[in-house]
Amino acid sequence: MTELNQTAAVQTEPENSETLIQTPPSPPEWRLVLRSLLRHRLGLTGLIICTIVLFTAVFAPWISPYNPVASDYDAILMPPSAEHLLGTDDLGRDILSRIIWGTQVALQVSLISVAVAIVGGSVVGMISGYAGGWVDDAIMRVVDAMIAFPGLILALGIVAVLGPSLTNTMIAITIVNIPNISRLVRAQVLSVRHMDFVMAARGVGAGRLRIMVSHIWPSVVGNILVYASLSAAGALIAESSLSFLGLGAQPPTPSWGWMLSSGMQYWNAWWMSVFPGAALFLVALGFNFVGDGLRDALDARIVD
Amino acid sequence: MNLVEIRNLHKQFVQKSGLFGKRSRVNAVNDVTLDVVQGEVLALVGESGSGKSTIGRLVARLDDPTSGRILHRGVDVAALRGRDLLQFRRRTQMIFQDPFSSLNPHMRVRHMLAEPLRIHRLANSREEITSRIEYLMGAVGLAPALANRFPHEFSGGQRQRLSIARALAVEPEFIVADEAVSALDVSTQAQVVNLLSKLKREFQLTVLFISHNLAVVQNVADRVAVLYLGRLLELAPTEELFARPAHPYTRALLSAIPVPDPNARKQRLVLQGEIPSPMRPPSGCVFRTRCPFAVQACADTVPLLRNIGGNRSAACIRDDVIAASATPELDRMTS
């Protein structure tokens, strides 16, 4: 019959405490992720782009050379020149200024819609995932029904009912994004729900709310951020698609999508179409890069 | 005094396969009756699937029984609500097997230890919490400065110590250690087990020690309960169980423990066959399909746990086998 070698055990000290004390403690998680992101080439590029866009949006009144809604009938459809770096449109408005002011619309839509969708989707996903049972089933049926609609079509439907405007576009985009976020959050909740530390939290006396906030939510956040930046890109394109079709922000609000659609009437004034579209493309790329960078940064941590 | 009384405990798990699939039922715990005496270390041993972990969770009210009762200080555990339940959670704590999934990877240690203190209002100001945490870390043999770390910065053994610290935070009287050392390597096991023993003495704890490792159990437990496929087969004080195992299953388990003495002669009692599927347990005595002493009657009735003298009980209808085993003539017994 073997016996635990008690004397030997008493003499060995708790493993590696000494070495552990000598290594510096881990910094907070978000700082680690940020560091990884900054090291990631694409992620960094994306962050730079997003910062520039943010800067432009905030300081638009000061950067913009002209008033974006001021028409100058003497300067209609002028190609790019020293006076109007990106040319003018059919009402004589400076395109560069409209693009600069357009960043406000772009950011407003993508950031606010996605933020609200995250809040809404997270609540739904957490409840659905944690509650389980028929509540989960019922909620997921509704989510499935919403996902069955192609995003743009659903947005079109909502805008059709509510009427075309920037606010309604944001509402539509938020609604379109909530189901996907719910599914994502729910999947995370399900994977974490049965882990021992959740059971341990129950054992210690934690109530459902505390468990959801302190134990489940931190595991969920990472994935949401990745999805958030990719959604922001999608939201941006969705808003401009709707504006392009004439169902989004109404003139004279400088929405890039709308600028593109008016450019369709003046094919020779190529600057009216190329530049707003390029701006859209660039910002969408920026969001995508950040999303990819975040994804890689978070994956690296998991591999850890 | 009995701290915990388990009466006819049943736990059945039902698994549906698909919308129209068959339901498979597993009786993880089948009619188990057991007492845990205050101040003792009671070991629950058995193979995987024996139901021991399930009993641990039921006793700690982390799951609900299908039928039967669990009484803690005379109060039915399943009936507890609200403040009484919170009180119970202070009294009973559990330590989990897997050191890697039992600590929240996103929480620093001090946050994790502060949580129970806050929930039960055991410490209110930051200073109180900090000093409590220092004390707890010290009690499990870890430097208090390490409380700022994340779980992944610790080794397996250290993480189990942290789990123990978390359990101790609420000043419990009863600890369920569910395979608390099974995931650790042998030398670390010894350290953690010794820590548990020390803490038990210091805080006068009662421990339900769940394990499949008989060597560890022999060192730590006062009494041992042997489980197989959800049924309790034998219950005895440790010394007697290991010296003179009564039930054929216990005998087989003990005979498989390697002895580091090349000259020792021992009769190996080898079990025939494979462990039956828990979804289709044998009728009558669950052990009969592998028991070298099984007879026809074993398939007809489920043997009751009977007192076989002294403090010992066994569930077997073969009195002759039991009697022979429980006496010092064990070595001469052949299958």
Add this chain to the structure above:
Amino acid sequence: MIRYIFSRLMQMLPVLVLVSMAVFSMTLLLPGDPTFSMLGEHATAAERAALRERLGLDMPVPVQYVRWVQHVITGDFGRSLRNGEPVLNMLAQRVPATTQLAIQAIILATLIGVPLGIIAALNRNSIRDVAATAGGMFAMAMPSFWLAMLLIMFFSIFLRWLPPSGYVPFFKDPIESLRLMIMPTITLGTILAGLILRQTRTSMLGVLSADYVRTARAKGMSERRVILVHALRNALIPIVTVVGLQMGALLGGAAITESVFAVPGLGQMVVDGIFNRDFPAVQGAILVIVTFILVLNLLIDIIYAWIDRRVSR
């Protein structure tokens, strides 16, 4: 297997019901009198009263819904507010155009995405890989209407090779049909190509490091055979799945592409319908699109389950 199909159908049913309720409620949710949206602004009071009577608009909502469903199941999607044509006819006319566009886009995206994805996977982290991956990302971030406009400016305005819009049914004049479809197909297929490229690359990378590939190589099989026969076949499954699941986004993008290039498909029907406040048309088109997507997802799930069984056998 049958059991699985049945259970999936059962799961799909409540979703279908919810979808139909959402589409039905489009007209109800509009502020004001639904007869405005159904008859337009120029109808007389008598006409409205008659319509209200006929459609049972004074009846409780659930009853209206049931009647609507009954109509739809028998193929009666109502009449277009613009020209009184039965919506069912419109749908029948427009489905071929969207189908053709979608199929072409998928083929194009696959022909570009798969080979490039394979090249990227085989030359991991080399210039080719970086270029292909970057190309894929660019393709995915590209706003489709901007791409459309760039294409038109280049091929129609500048080079004058292709007309900027127009459509000819395929079976009437295949050559002209394909010619008119070049730019729409590129527009719709680009994003999908980027996605397929990324997925192919990921799948191939996963498969190439798998044991059975190493075994094939060790047996002395030529590299090309190894790739094409063994690796690709297994990498194909997730690629096909991704494509299937992207059908929704594809059909959504079709709305824009069809609008820009004046292709008379389902997508354009939705957009035009919204502009003209022709709600029966919008409802009909959306219902067809969504039902198609649901059925497609069901088929994908079933095929997946079938493949799974073959693998696990």
